[in-house]
Amino acid sequence: MQRSRGEFDFECVPATDQSFENALRKARDGERLVVADGIELITTGTDDEGIDPERKERVLEAADRRRAEAVGEQVTFVANLNNNVTTACNTGCLFCNFKDSSQQFRSDADGGHGGFTKTPADSREIVERAAERGIYEVTSVSGLHPAFALDDEHHEILASHDDAAKTVNYRPPTAYDTDPGTYLEQMNAMSTCGVHLHSMTPEEAYHARRGTDWSYEEVYGRLQEAGLDSVPGTAAEILVDEVRDVICPGKIDTDGWLRAMEAAATVGLDMTATIMYGHVENAAHRVKHLQRVRELQDETGAITEFVPLSFIHPNTPLAERGIVESGASDDEDELMIAVSRLFLDNVDNIQSSWVKYGDQQGLKMLSCGANDFMGTILSEEITKRAGGEFGEYRSFDEYVEMISAIGRTPAERSTDYRQVREIDIDAPDGPRLGPQADGTPLFDGASHAPADD
Numbered sequence: 332m333q334r335s336r337g338e339f340d341f342e343c344v345p346a347t348d349q350s351f352e353n354a355l356r357k358a359r360d361g362e363r364l365v366v367a368d369g370i371e372l373i374t375t376g377t378d379d380e381g382i383d384p385e386r387k388e389r390v391l392e393a394a395d396r397r398r399a400e401a402v403g404e405q406v407t408f409v410a411n412l413n414n415n416v417t418t419a420c421n422t423g424c425l426f427c428n429f430k431d432s433s434q435q436f437r438s439d440a441d442g443g444h445g446g447f448t449k450t451p452a453d454s455r456e457i458v459e460r461a462a463e464r465g466i467y468e469v470t471s472v473s474g475l476h477p478a479f480a481l482d483d484e485h486h487e488i489l490a491s492h493d494d495a496a497k498t499v500n501y502r503p504p505t506a507y508d509t510d511p512g513t514y515l516e517q518m519n520a521m522s523t524c525g526v527h528l529h530s531m532t533p534e535e536a537y538h539a540r541r542g543t544d545w546s547y548e549e550v551y552g553r554l555q556e557a558g559l560d561s562v563p564g565t566a567a568e569i570l571v572d573e574v575r576d577v578i579c580p581g582k583i584d585t586d587g588w589l590r591a592m593e594a595a596a597t598v599g600l601d602m603t604a605t606i607m608y609g610h611v612e613n614a615a616h617r618v619k620h621l622q623r624v625r626e627l628q629d630e631t632g633a634i635t636e637f638v639p640l641s642f643i644h645p646n647t648p649l650a651e652r653g654i655v656e657s658g659a660s661d662d663e664d665e666l667m668i669a670v671s672r673l674f675l676d677n678v679d680n681i682q683s684s685w686v687k688y689g690d691q692q693g694l695k696m697l698s699c700g701a702n703d704f705m706g707t708i709l710s711e712e713i714t715k716r717a718g719g720e721f722g723e724y725r726s727f728d729e730y731v732e733m734i735s736a737i738g739r740t741p742a743e744r745s746t747d748y749r750q751v752r753e754i755d756i757d758a759p760d761g762p763r764l765g766p767q768a769d770g771t772p773l774f775d776g777a778s779h780a781p782a783d784d
C-alpha cells in the first residue's frame with residue numbers, strides 16, 4: 332500500500348491467524364466468512380507485503396462465480412436523477428469538498444466551485460423535467476445546511492437554543508441568500524410524477540432531529556409521510572470509530588449510523604449501504620465495516636444493494652494537508668468489490684460506481700463480483716467537486732453498448748430491484764419502468780442545476 336497510512340496508531344490492524352488458502356477455500360465453498368478470512372482475501376494474504384497478482388485473480392474469480400450463482404448474467408442500472416439540494420455544509424469532513432456556501436463564496440475567486448442551494452420549487456421543477464424524460468428515481472443527498480430543519484416546529488426549537496449556531500449548528504434562513512425550505516417541504520417537492528424518492532442519509536436524518544428529543548423512527552416516519560421511499564446508506568464511510576475520528580470527527584459515530592438505519596428499516600423504508608475507502612484506513616477496517624453491514628442486514632433485511640465508493644482525493648482537505656497522496660489502486664478497488672461480494676452473503680446486489688471508477692475500470696468491476704452499474708444520474712456534484720473526472724451522465728444507449736460489449740445482459744431496474752426489464756440489444760430503447768417512461772431514449776445529459784446563488 333503506497334499511501335502514508337502507517338502514520339496512524341490504529342488499534343485495529345490487519346494481522347490474522349488465518350491462512351490465505353484456507354480463507355479462499357471457505358469463500359469458494361460458500362461458507363460464511365469471518366473478519367480474519369476477509370482480511371486474508373482483501374490483502375491476498377497477510378504473510379507478505381503488497382498484493383500478489385496470481386492470488387488476486389483467484390479471489391476475483393471466486394467472487395465472479397458467486398455473483399453468477401447469486402444474480403446471474405444481468406447487469407442492472409436505473410433511470411435516475413441526482414438532485415442535491417445544497418452544497419452548504421460546515422461539518423468539515425476531511426474527505427469532502429462540500430463547504431459552507433458563504434465561505435465558499437468568498438474564497439471562490441476563480442468561479443470554478445461556487446456552491447448552490449435550491450428551494451423546494453427549484454427541486455420540484457428539476458424533478459418534473461427529468462420525469463418527463465423518463466427517469467423514475469430521484470436521489471438527493473445534501474450538505475447539512477445550518478438553516479435546514481425538519482419542519483416549522485423544528486425551526487422554533489432550534490432558534491430557542493442559546494447560541495444556536497454553535498450549540499445546534501443552526502442559523503435562520505434569513506442569514507442566507509436562498510432558503511432551502513424544510514426537509515419535509517423538499518421531500519414533498521421531489522416526490523412528484525410517481526418517481527421513487529431516495530434521500531435522507533443517516534447524517535441528514537441526524538441533522539433533521541438535532542437539538543430535539545425526537546427519535547430516528549419519528550423523523551424517518553415523518554419524512555416517509557412526506558414522500559420519502561428509501562434511504563441512501565452513505566455517511567457510512569468506515570464504520571470503525573478510530574477512522575471516523577480522523578476523517579469525519581464532526582459526524583455521527585458508528586452506533587449512531589447503525590441506529591438511524593435500523594430506525595429507517597423499522598418504519599418500512601428500504602435502504603442501500605456504502606463504504607468509502609482508500610484514504611487512511613487499513614484492510615482490517617474495511618472488513619470490519621463489511622461485518623457491521625452484514626449484521627445490519629441480518630437484522631433488517633432492508634439493504635437492497637452495497638456500494639463501494641472509492642475515495643476521490645485531489646481537492647479534499649485530506650490531500651491538501653498531505654495526509655493522503657492518492658486514493659485506492661486498481662488492485663485495491665477490484666479486491667474491495669470482490670470481498671464485498673464474498674463477505675456480504677446476505678446482500679444480493681453489489682454496485683460498480685462509474686462515477687468513482689470511470690467506464691473502463693467500472694466495467695471491469697462487473698467481472699469482479701459487481702452486478703449493478705448505478706444510474707443515469709443526469710448531474711453529479713460530490714465527486715466532481717472532489718476532483719473526479721468521469722462525468723455526470725450515462726444514456727441508455729451507452730449502458731447497452733458498454734454492458735453488451737462485455738458479454739452481459741443489460742437490464743433496467745427499479746430502485747428496489749423488484750422490477751427488472753432486460754433491454755433488447757438489437758433495438759435499444761429508453762426507460763420504461765416509470766409512470767412517464769415510454770421508452771423514449773434519454774439524449775442530452777446537460778446538468779439540471781440552477782445557477783449558483
Ligand SMILES: C[S@@+](CC[C@H](N)C(=O)[O-])C[C@H]1O[C@@H](n2cnc3c(N)ncnc32)[C@H](O)[C@@H]1O
Pocket residue numbers: 420426427428429472473474475532533534535565566567568605606607640641642643644647713714717
Ligand atoms: C457528500 S455526502 C452528502 C450527504 C450528507 N451530507 C452525508 O454526509 O451523509 C454523501 C457521501 O459522499 C461520499 N463522498 C464525499 N466526498 C467523497 C470523495 N471525495 N470521494 C468519494 N466519496 C465521497 C461520502 O461517502 C459521503 O457520505
Ligand SMILES: Nc1c(NC[C@H](O)[C@H](O)[C@H](O)CO)[nH]c(=O)[nH]c1=O
Pocket residue numbers: 409411413468470529603636638640682683684685686687705706707708711745746747
Ligand atoms: N455509486 C454512486 C451512486 N449510486 C446510487 C445509484 O445511482 C442509485 O441511486 C442507487 O443505486 C439506488 O437505486 N450515486 C452517486 O451519485 N454516486 C455514486 O458514486
Ligand SMILES: N[C@@H](Cc1ccc(O)cc1)C(=O)O
Pocket residue numbers: 470472562563564565603604605638640713714
Ligand atoms: N451520493 C453518493 C453516492 C450514493 C448515493 C446513493 C446511494 O444509494 C449510494 C451511493 C456519492 O456520490 O458518493
Ligand code: SF4
Pocket residue numbers: 420421422423424427428429473474475534579
Ligand atoms: S460528507 Fe456530508 S456531512 Fe461531511 S462535509 Fe460532505 S456534505 Fe458535509
